[in-house]
Structures are given as C-alpha cells and as structure tokens.
Amino acid sequence: MKPSELAGQTGSVSLVGQVVGKPTGDSHAGGLRFRLRDVKDASGTTVPVVYTGSVPDLFATGRDIVVDGQLQNGTFVATPGTMVTKCPSKYTAVNPAAQE
Amino acid sequence: MAEFGRAALVVTLGLCLYAVAAGALAASYRRRRLALSARNALIAAFGSTLVAAAVLAVGFLRSDFSLTYVAEHSNRSLSGVYKLSAFWGGQEGSLLLWLLILTGYAALAVWVNRNRTRDLVVWVTPVLGGIAVGFSFLLVFVASPFAVQAAPVDGAGLNPSLQNPYMMSHPPFLYLGYVGLAVPFAFAMGALLSGRTDERWIVATRRWTLIAWTALGIGQLLGSHWAYVEVGWGGFYAWDPVENAALMPFLAATAFLHSVMIQEKRGMLKVWNVVLVSLAFCLSLFGTFLTRSGIVNSIHSFSQSDIGPWFLAFIVIAVAFSTALIMWRLPLLRSTTRLESLVSREAVFLYNNLLLVALCLTILWGVAWPILSEAVRGQSVVVGRPYFDFFLRIFGLPLLLLMGVGPLIAWRRASLKGLGRTFLWPAAVAIVTGVVLLALGAGSSLPGLIAYTFSAFVLAAIGLEFVRGTRARRALSHESWPGAFASLVGRNRRRYGGYVVHVAIVLLAIGIAGASAFDSVVEGKLAPGQSLAVSGYTVTFQKLTERETPHAAEVRAHLAVSRGGKDLGPLEAGKNSYKIAGPDPQVSSEVGIRTNYLTGEDLFVIPEQVNGDGTVYFRIFVKPLVNLIWLAGLVFLLGSVIALWPDAREQRRLAVRYDEAGSAVRGR
Secondary structure, three states, rough: OOHHHHOOOOEEEEEEEEEEEEEEEEEOOOEEEEEEEEOOOOOOOOOEEEOOOOOOOOOOOOOOEEHHHHHOOEEEEOOOOOOOOOOOOOOOOOOHHHHO | OOOHHHHHHHHHHHHHHHHHHHHHHHHHOOOOHHHHHHHHHHHHHHHHHHHHHHHHHHHHHOOOEHHHHHHHHHOOOOHHHHHHHHOOHHHHHHHHHHHHHHHHHHHHHHOOOOOOOHHHHHHHHHHHHHHHHHHHHHHHHHHOOEOOOOOOOOOOOOOHHOOHHHHHHHHHHHHHHHHOHEEEHHHHHHHHHHOOOOOOHHHHHHHHHHHHHHHHHHHHHHHHHHHHHHHOOOOOOOOHHHHHHHHHHHHHHHHHHHHHHHHHHHOHHHHHHHHHHHHHHHHHHHHHHHHHHHOOOOOOOOOOOOHHHHHHHHHHHHHHHHHHHHOOOOHHHOOOOOOOOOOOOHHHHHHHHHHHHHHHHHHHHHHHHHHHHHHOOOOOOOOOHHHHHHHHHHHHHHHHHHHHHOOOOOOOEEEHHHHHHHHHHHHHHHEEEEEEEEHHHHOOOOHHHHHHHHHHHHHHHHHHHHHHHHHHHHHHHHHOOHHHHHHHHOHHHHHHHHHHHHHHHHHHHHHHHHHHHEEEEEEEEOOOEEEEEOOOOOEEEEEEEEEEOOEEEEEEEEEEEEEOEEEEEEEEEEEEEEEOOOOEEEEEEEOOOEEEEOOOEEEEEEEEEEEEOOEEEEEEEEOOOOHHHHHHHHHHHHEEEEHHHHOOOHHHHHHHHHHHHHHHHHHH
C-alpha cells in the first residue's frame, strides 16, 4: 500500500514508501517518528509514522522501506519490528574530489 | 580495449547463431560435417567469451575508468582481490560471468560427449547455442559491460558490504549452479528432439546435474552464512525473493536428481523427468530475472534497468519451447513398467517428487503474487515469513521422513513384514529420542520436536545401512571393519555418497530447527557496567571505544560473557560508519558472535543502537545448534564428491548396457 492510498484505511496493512525529512525519537524508547511518501511521487502526500522495535541499518532519509501497521488518527502506527529496508542502488555516486 | 571486448562478444553472438542454425539443420538432416562445424562454433564461442571476460578483468585490475562499468564498481584504493570480484558486482558483469560459464559448460559438454550418443548430442549443440544467443544478445545490445566514458580521476568503489570473501565466492558458486542446469536441460531437449527418450540422456548428464546442484547448494549456504554474520539481524534466511530465486531451482533439481534414478532402474517417471529438468532450468532463468530486473523489493535489488522485459521474453520462450516439445513427444515418454504398489521405493520417489514440487510451487506463488498483485490490481502486498514457514513445515517434514524411508524400502512392492523388519530399529530410536527430547523441554515447539524425531529416524536408518553393508562386505571379503567400510563406499559411490548427502540434509534440518524453533532472545538498553541475561549466559557491557580507519569510523562495545559464573571471555560488537559520498554515511552493524563448538550453540549480540549518552541498546540471541547448518555444508560437499568420484567399474557397466540399448534401439 502506498502512502497516497492510505487515507481512510482501517485495519492492518503493509506500507511501502520513501523516508522524507529527519527522523526524530528513539525506536526503543517512545518511538521513532518520521514521514513516508510514495516512492515514485516526489510531490505527493506524506504520512507520519511512529515505529518501535529494531531498525535496519540501512534506514535513512531517502531510503525506501516497508513497514506493517495501522492508520490511527492520521498517524501510521507501526507493528513493532516489521520494518524492512530496500537496499539502495549498489552504486555509490561518483565523487572524484572525495577520493584524493 | 573496450572495442576489443565488445567485438569479442559480437563474435560470440555470431558463433552461437551459427551453432543454432547449422546445428539444427545438421541434426534434422543428419549432416555429420555440418554438425561438427556447429559443435566447433560452440566451442569457439567459449574462446571469444573468455577474451571478452579477460578484457573486463584486465580493465578492473588496471583501474581503467574509461570503462563505465569499472568506474562504477571499483576505485584505486580497492584491493586486488576485490577488484576482481567487482567484475560481478553489477548487472553487465554478472551477465558476462553467466555467459562465460555457459559457453564453458557448453564447450565441455559437447566435447566430452563427442563420440557418444551422437544422435542426441547433435541436438544439444543448437539448444545450448540458443541459450547462449539469448545472453550474448543482451550483452551486445542491451547491457554492455564495455560502455566507455571520459575517464574520471577515480571510480565510485565497491559497496563496503560487498568487500568480503563472500563476494568472491557466493555469486560464482550460484552461477555454476544456475548455468549448470542448462546442460541436463539441453540433453533432455535433445532426447525429445531426436526421439531417443530412453535413459541415455540421463546417464550422460548425471554428473553435470550433480555438480550444478552441489554448486547451487553451496552457493546458497554461503549466502546464508554471509547474511548471518555480516548483515546480522540474527537470522540466516529471510525468504527474500532472491533467496527463493535460488531455492526454487534447487528444489526442482533435487526432485530431478532423485527421479532420474527411477527412470534408470525401472523405466518409469519419464514425463516427470523432462518436466522436472525443464522446470529447474526455467526457474534458474526466472531466478536470474528476479535478481536483475528490479521487479521485487529485495536486499539484492540492482538498479532498475531495461533488462527485465527481455528476460521475461527469454523465459517465456524457454517455457513454451520445452512444453511444446514435451507435448509433441508424449507418446515416446510412456513408462515401460507400471507402479505396482503405493508402498514401494518407486512410490516413495513419486511422493518425493510431489512434495518437492509442491514446496517449490508454493514458494513460487509467494514470490509471484506480490508482483502480479501490483501489476494487475495495483495493490502492493507483502508475503511474509508465516506463509513460507508454514509450507516449509507441511512439505519439508514429510520430506525429511521420506529421506529415511526411501533408501530402505523395497522395490516394486514392500511387504508389511519386510517393512517391520527394516524400520523397527530406526523407528524405535526415533521414538526414544522424541520422548527424551520431550522430557528435556523440546515440546515448546511441536514442529521442532517433530523435526528432531524424524532426524533421529533418518540418521538411524542411514547408520543401519552403513553397518549392514559393511557387515555384508566383511562376510564376503574378510577385510577388517575399516577396510570393509572403505571398499563398501568405494564400490557404491553413488549410493553411499548419496547417504552422506542425506546426513548433511538432516544436520541442516536439526540446525534450522534448533536455531529457529528453540532460540531465545532478550533486549534492552545498557549503560556501561550493566548486563543482560539470556538462556544461562550473562552479557555485561563494559565500555565503548572508537577507532578511525581510512574507510570507516568504527564504534565498538566491549562485552564480557559468562555462563554459570564461569567467565567465557570478551566479545565485541558495534557499528561501522563508512565514509561514502552523500549526506548520510552508510552504517553497518558488526555483530558479536560467540560460538560454543561443543554444542554448536551461538551467542549472538546485535548492537541495535548506540546512543549519544554512551548507552547501547542490545538485542541478544541464543541460537542452539545453529553451527550444524554450516557443518552440514561441509558434509554435503563430501557426500557429493563421493558420489561424483569417477568409477571405472561403473563406466564399464554402463558402456556394456548402452551398447545393448543402442543395438536394441537401432533394431527398432
């Protein structure tokens, strides 16, 4: 399910999206908060997510992730431990200056 | 340089096209000289592919960044050995590796069989050539590794998570497996095309299949071990689509490997065998497609590219071609004998086929459903662990049991009395083991307990086979026990090698059951001096240290482990922050693993989060018996080597048999 399709959904779904903005909070203490938007739609709606549990190493702003949970009062409350990240492109950007 | 490489690939494409056209004509019209030229073209295609591969390899070793592919996957500071493994670090290079292995196998297959089963082999050339045409076409026109650019000062480098020995070994082994399945496939198509549907094609490809299957198995275990120690989430198999992409052809190939024995011995299951080998090969193409096309969300996702639709077309052609051939030749695939009883070795092999294919297809559905759902309904769904775990148990546990039943049950029709006699001891051992384990608390997981009990049954059954065989050998030759054992195995390498492989699978099952069904986990935030206790271990967090290397900033938590008051030594776990281009560094978890070699148990510490205030949030697992999984890999290899080992006696036996079969067929 994409963030743009989430409005009005009740029940547990799997949300696929890209992390925007800086995540705040602690997933092991009170919850990690961030926003998700559609992977392919840069200008679309974003959904606030609160997540507790293990956070994969690759989690960062700009990464695509999948997380299960439920929409509650406008915030997507994630089921603990269900976050999975998609590996970024294996090719890091070419940056000649950095290697000197 | 790049032009030279590209030209070599064009030459390969040309030679393979010739091999297909000339080979097909030669086979249809029985033109011997034309067939020879087609065969030579295929062998030459390996040469030109080798040249192309060498050009790319040299490009990496010389850090020739005018080659876009080299610049994207390597940099000057990368050590030599990883520069070479960067060859297959991306799309185009891994396709070239596929083609190299394919043309290599093809050249070897047609050369080794040049004097045998000629009417069969003349068709193998165009089929293998056809597959090679597909891949070389992609390499020349769609995804060339020889694209050039203005050379940047330095390359982008290899992703840090790929700079380890696993990257050197995991992809090549998997490819040796995937591609290896093309040879038995080609022989099967050759058998159908030539009408020679007796077991000749099976005998000719037995070792090929075994080698491909072993390579695929080892490749998967390497991948699992990589995931376990490096990716570090505490597991070794996540039912990720690309993990499944390798498992599916492996399951189909396992069914094929067993099913062909029935055709060899009893002339049955002929349709099963051509279907199974086609399924295995098409699944390996599908697996390559899955891993490359970006179509699924997975840790292996390569960047999105245009290669997807081409691959899909390739697979559709392969499936259509094999299906059409099988349907056409159905009359020739009649069994020469009938299944006489549902309780017989033939029947058990049939159940084996059914269970393996069922498991394979349920996994296929689990992988395909999200893709289909997205494409057809626009709804993204995720098929998770519970689905796969459920079917693994439903199909896997009976398969485990059958591994013990199959080798011992009688051919044609097993009598109840015979069954009782053969299985009394193994069943007794299993029941006793089950009861003991239940008393020790294994009842906490029913599937786990069943897995252990069945494993005991199989081990007892195999042990009994070895003992009975050795005893009989001794009676015959009056050798000592070790001598009799050695000559028993030496004289029956297929059978006893196979038994050793079964032992490996049982060890795998025990390891998986222990690590998944009977593991324990604890988590919490620790400040220096605090500890967590799990399953008898006490893990104390002592201090945090930081270290800078040219590539990364390494943070390590130093821990002390003790059990029952006894100090077991230090352990380190932490995070590496790799300096790469971009706003965020790439962070990897470096888990701390303490292995108890006596019990096979692992204490697995994951440093989930290092907080600014010096505290660390830890997740600690205790995984019983998990190291049996890696041990199983070694035993698996041993068993395969025994089964593969050339046997002069067996070769003579087969030669005699095929002269008979040959003359019988010619007389038709």
